[in-house]
Every structure is written in structure tokens, then in C-alpha cells.
Amino acid sequence: SQTIHQWPATLVQPVGSPLSLECTVEGTSNPNLYWYRQAAGRGLQLLFYSIGIGQISSEVPQNLSASRPQDRQFILSSKKLLLSDSGFYLCAWKKGATNSPLHFGNGTRLTVT
Amino acid sequence: DQQVKQNSPSLSVQEGRISILNCDYTNSMFDYFLWYKKYPAEGPTFLISISSIKDKNEDGRFTVFLNKSAKHLSLHIVPSQPGDSAVYFCATTTSGTYKYIFGTGTRLKVLA
Incomplete structure (x- = not known):
């Protein structure tokens, strides 16, 4: 069966510090991968x-970036965090090239202080 | 622009009764629709989906209805149970775009 791992579960970072959130999927190949944010x-x-590997589509032109260095690894980054980056970050995957449900990780609660 | 709207931020229902959660969308190109349940500090869990070629899909206590002419989606939970208390999100996509757009959520409280 497929599983998705997302870490860390919680993170407190000062304004201006960098960010790296990692997500990996097991038990499938060539998944579609997603980053979502839920603000309060x-x-x-x-x-x-x-x-696909190395292919990233951005929906939000802010100070966040994403990378997919391996087939089942998705990384969310920032060089300098803003207060407005606080929120609950969720990674998700789905089977490629089909209409199928997204399956979410347990999320990372990011607080920027 | 909010393409997917859940106009009721909250809903309270007595245990054993029917819960009806609603969702409206604006883009007629959306052709796959989903409902998710979310507990605090957890990721959303998939509940049920429907393709635009259907108008109803049922899975146990959960039924999703799609009215394409009205661009309206609803989730019926019968009978409602206290464990159903959570935030429910509708989501949708257009085939081939890979983009899944979520509504703002409705908090359901089932009263024992």
C-alpha cells in the first residue's frame, strides 16, 4: 500500500530564516505531488x-519554492520566511494521469515569529 | 476569485439525523468532484468522489449529488454520528489540468 510521510510535524522559525519541508511517498511510482497551505x-x-521529476508548476508567486529531486520526493523551501508564511502545510499525492483522489500527509504546522 | 465556495462555515446536526453539506462552483469545465473530511492538526481524508457523467454516488452512509446545471455539489451523511464532527472540504478539478481546487470548508458538529 502507498504511504506519504511529511516532516517535521511542527516548526517554529524566526522571520528571515530559511525553510525546508520534505515529503516522500512510498509504494507507488511517478505520482503527481502537491503542496497546499491552510492559513488559520x-x-x-x-x-x-x-x-514529474524536475517539473514544478507554481500557483502562488510568493517567496516559496518547490523542488522534486527524486520521483517520490517533494521539497518546499524558502530563503527568507515572512510572518505571513505561518500556516499548516500539507503535502499530497495522487496516481498520475488519472482523475483520482489526492492523499494527504499529516501536515506541518509552521509558526513564523 | 473563489471558484469553489462553501457558503456555510458551520453546521450543527443531531445524532441520527441527516447532515447536508453544500458546495457551489463557477467553472463548467470542472468534471471531477471530491469530498474530504479533516480533523484538527491532521491532513484531510478522502471520503467520496463523483465524475461529471454521473449525478449521484453512494458509499455507505455518504452520498454525493451533482447538479451540473446549477453547478452545485452536496454531501449527505445519513445517519450522522458524533465521530463525523470535523471540517468538510469539497474539491474539484478539470481532467488533464492536475490542479485540484478546494472550497473553504464547513465545520460539522454532530450533537449526541
């Missing part, structure tokens, strides 16, 4: 998605 009291905002 808000819905799920799509940040990035990837349909």
Missing part, C-alpha cells in the same frame, strides 16, 4: 504541483 480559518490553497 481558511481553506486549502494550492501552492505547487509536480507531474
Whole structure:
């Protein structure tokens, strides 16, 4: 069966510090990968998605970036965090090239102080 | 622009009764629709989906209805149970785009 791992579970970072969140999927190959953010009291905002290694589509032109160095690894980064980057970050995967459900990790609670 | 709207931020229902959660969308190109359940500090869990070629899909206590002419989606939970208390998100996509867009969520509280 497929599993998705996302870490860390919680993170407190000062403004201006860098960020790296990692997500890996097991038990499948060539998944579509996604990063979402849920701000306090808000819905799920799509940040990035990837349909293959090295391919990244950005939905939010902010100070965040994503990379997919391996087939089942998706990384969310920032060089300098802003207060507004605080939120609940979720990684998700789905089977490629089909209409199928997204399956989410347990999320990372990021607090920028 | 909010392409997917859940206009009720919260809903309270008595245990054993029906819960009806609603979702409206604006883009007629959306052709695959999903419902998710989310507990605090956890990732959303997939519940049920429907393709635009259907108008109803059922899975146990959960039924999703799709009204394409009204661009409206609903989730019925019968009977409601206290464990159903969570935030419910609708989501949708257009085939081939890979982009899944979520609504803002409805917090359901099932009262014992």
C-alpha cells in the first residue's frame, strides 16, 4: 500500500530564516505531488504541483519554492520566511494521469515569529 | 476569485439525523468532484468522489449529488454520528489540468 510521510510535524522559525519541508511517498511510482497551505480559518490553497521529476508548476508567486529531486520526493523551501508564511502545510499525492483522489500527509504546522 | 465556495462555515446536526453539506462552483469545465473530511492538526481524508457523467454516488452512509446545471455539489451523511464532527472540504478539478481546487470548508458538529 502507498504511504506519504511529511516532516517535521511542527516548526517554529524566526522571520528571515530559511525553510525546508520534505515529503516522500512510498509504494507507488511517478505520482503527481502537491503542496497546499491552510492559513488559520481558511481553506486549502494550492501552492505547487509536480507531474514529474524536475517539473514544478507554481500557483502562488510568493517567496516559496518547490523542488522534486527524486520521483517520490517533494521539497518546499524558502530563503527568507515572512510572518505571513505561518500556516499548516500539507503535502499530497495522487496516481498520475488519472482523475483520482489526492492523499494527504499529516501536515506541518509552521509558526513564523 | 473563489471558484469553489462553501457558503456555510458551520453546521450543527443531531445524532441520527441527516447532515447536508453544500458546495457551489463557477467553472463548467470542472468534471471531477471530491469530498474530504479533516480533523484538527491532521491532513484531510478522502471520503467520496463523483465524475461529471454521473449525478449521484453512494458509499455507505455518504452520498454525493451533482447538479451540473446549477453547478452545485452536496454531501449527505445519513445517519450522522458524533465521530463525523470535523471540517468538510469539497474539491474539484478539470481532467488533464492536475490542479485540484478546494472550497473553504464547513465545520460539522454532530450533537449526541
